[in-house]
Amino acid sequence: MTFSLDILLIPLAYLIGSISFAVVVSKCMHLPDPHTYGSGNPGATNVLRTGNKLAAVLTLIGDALKGFFAVMLARVLLGDESLTATLSSWVLCGVVLAVFLGHLFPIFHGFKGGKGVATACGILFGVNWVLGLATLGTWIIVATFMRYSSLAALAAAVFGPIYFVFLFGFQPMGLALLVVCALLIWRHRSNIANLLNGTESRIGSKKTPS
Structure with a gap:
């Protein structure tokens, strides 16, 4: 691909990231809009509050796959050197940030997106499967x-x-992932406050309906 066409991968990635599977799955399964109940977050955890586990699983898979697909599509079109070649690597960095920002601020859903955990996981697997596996293992x-x-x-x-x-040394992608990390932490600021004051719910605990 020429450089001018490579650049188009970035807005394409944003559009891919803007597909909110919490909203899409909820509409297809005749469930309420995830923005209207619980935490208001369009993600798998909030969709699970409807009691529909299948919808939550499909949301989780969809949000992860869109991150993986956007990165893998860019890697295929940019070539195998996209992690290290200067020009290609910066374009791939743009793709990573664009698909993640698309999830956080989706143009198709009034810029009201999720927290990005599943999409970030898909991105990491798209960059490198060992990287994705190590990070998922940490989770x-x-x-x-x-x-x-x-x-x-x-x-x-x-x-x-x-x-x-640790895997690749200091490459531009490391900076992109650092930005993703910062954005994900920022989106979890209310959870951080809950963790600090001891009110964050644990996995498997019963929550009172919001």
Whole structure:
């Protein structure tokens, strides 16, 4: 691809990221708009509050796959050197940030998006499967022992860029993943406050309906 066409991958990634599977799945399964109940967050956890586990699983898979698809599409079109070649790597960085920002601020859904955990996971697997697996493993370990989904997400967000540097050294993608990490932490600011004051719900705990 020429450089001018490469650049088009960035807005395309944003549009892919803007597809909110919480909204799409809810409409297809005749469930309420996820913005209108619970936390108002269009993500798998909030969709689960409807009691429809299938809808929550489909939302989780869809949000992860869109991150994975956008990155893999860019990698295929940019070539195998996209993680290290200067020009291609910066375009791929743009794709990573665009698909994540699309999820956070989706143009198709009034710029009201989710927190980005599943999409970030898909992005990491798209960049490198070992990176994705290591970060997912971090989430699983923290979630298993601490039983806080939000804390597990925060830990995984912090370690994701660290794992990348360990695997690939200091590359532009590390900076992009650091931005993703910062945005994910920012989106979890209410969860951080709840963790600090002891009101964050644990995995498997019964929550009173909002």
